[in-house]
Amino acid sequence: MSEEFNALLANGTWSLVPKQPQFNIIGNKWVFRLKRDPDGSKIRYKACLVVKGFHQCPGIDYTETYSPITKPLTIRLVLCIVLFNGWPLCQMDVNNASLHGSISEDIYMSQLPGFVNSHFPDYIYKLHIALYGLKQAPRAWYNALKDFLTTYRFLNSRSDTSLSVYNQDGVFVYFLIYVNDLLLTGNNDSFLNAFKIALALKFSLKDLESSSFRGMKILPTSHGLFLLQHHYVHELLISTNMQDAKPVSTPFSTSYDLTPTSNAPSCDIREFGRIIGSLQYLYLACPDVSFSVNKLSQYMQASTKIHMKAA
Numbered sequence: 001m002s003e004e005f006n007a008l009l010a011n012g013t014w015s016l017v018p019k020q021p022q023f024n025i026i027g028n029k030w031v032f033r034l035k036r037d038p039d040g041s042k043i044r045y046k047a048c049l050v051v052k053g054f055h056q057c058p059g060i061d062y063t064e065t066y067s068p069i070t071k072p073l074t075i076r077l078v079l080c081i082v083l084f085n086g087w088p089l090c091q092m093d094v095n096n097a098s099l100h101g102s103i104s105e106d107i108y109m110s111q112l113p114g115f116v117n118s119h120f121p122d123y124i125y126k127l128h129i130a131l132y133g134l135k136q137a138p139r140a141w142y143n144a145l146k147d148f149l150t151t152y153r154f155l156n157s158r159s160d161t162s163l164s165v166y167n168q169d170g171v172f173v174y175f176l177i178y179v180n181d182l183l184l185t186g187n188n189d190s191f192l193n194a195f196k197i198a199l200a201l202k203f204s205l206k207d208l209e210s211s212s213f214r215g216m217k218i219l220p221t222s223h224g225l226f227l228l229q230h231h232y233v234h235e236l237l238i239s240t241n242m243q244d245a246k247p248v249s250t251p252f253s254t255s256y257d258l259t260p261t262s263n264a265p266s267c268d269i270r271e272f273g274r275i276i277g278s279l280q281y282l283y284l285a286c287p288d289v290s291f292s293v294n295k296l297s298q299y300m301q302a303s304t305k306i307h308m309k310a311a
Helices: 002-010 072-085 137-151 189-202 230-239 269-283 287-297 305-310
Strands: 014-017 028-036 042-051 089-094 124-127 163-168 171-178 181-186 205-207 216-221 224-228
Antiparallel strands (some): 171 181
C-alpha cells in the first residue's frame, strides 16, 4: 500500500484542496490481489487503489468512456505474419496504465484509508491523472498511448483501431494494444529496440521474458507458436463445477437436441451468458470450440437447462 501511495504522489496524481458543498466527492478503496502469470504460478502480491466510479455523474465528471479492445482475429493474424516472416515477438506490460492518462474534468476524491493527511484531515483530493475505477480511465490511457504513437508516425488500422502500423522506408512494424498489454513485432531489430527505449522513457514498462498476451502464453516450437490458456481453462472448470469432468474427443455434445423448446425448465440466464462469454475467450487458443459456442449463443434469450448442460 505504501509503495502504491508513494508512486501516486511521485506521479502528481492529485492535490489537496478544501472541501466545498457543490463538489461531487468520489470514494475509493484498496483492492488486494495475488498477481499470477498465464500458467498460474505466483508473481507478487499487489495493492491497488480503486476509485468508486459508480459515484460519478454523467456529463459532470465524465463524458467519453469507450476504449477499443483488440479483436481475437487481429491477434491471430499478427501471429501468423510473425511466423511467416520469422519476426521477433516482444511482449510488454505497462505498470499503472491508468496513471498515464490525463483527465480534463474536475474530479474530487476523498483521502485514502490509512493515509489521511494529519495536517488537513478534512481536505479532499482533486485528481489530475486518471485512476483505476474512473469511468474515463481506459479512454484516457488509450488516448495518451495513441498520442505517443502518432508522434512516432504510427497509423491506426481501419479495421481494428487497437492495432497501430508503422510503414516507413522499408521498416514495417505492428503494435497491438490490449489495455496495458502491448505486443510489438516488425522486420527491423534496431527500430524495435529504439522504439522500446522511447516507450519506456514515456511510460513505466515491464519487458516480459516469456511472451504472453491477454493472459495467454505464447510458446515458440519447432512447428510454430503454441497458444496456451491452461490456467484460464482450469479456473473456468472450477467456476462451473466441472473440474472432475472427463475429457471428450469433440467439444460439442451429441446427446442434446438444441432447439428453443418450451417444455424444458428455464435456467439462470445471467449464469448461462457468463459461461458463453467465458467460452468465447477460448477462441484464440482453441478455435475448435467456436462452432459450439456460436450454436449455444443463439439461445441466449430463451436458454433452458438443456442448453446449460450442453454448455
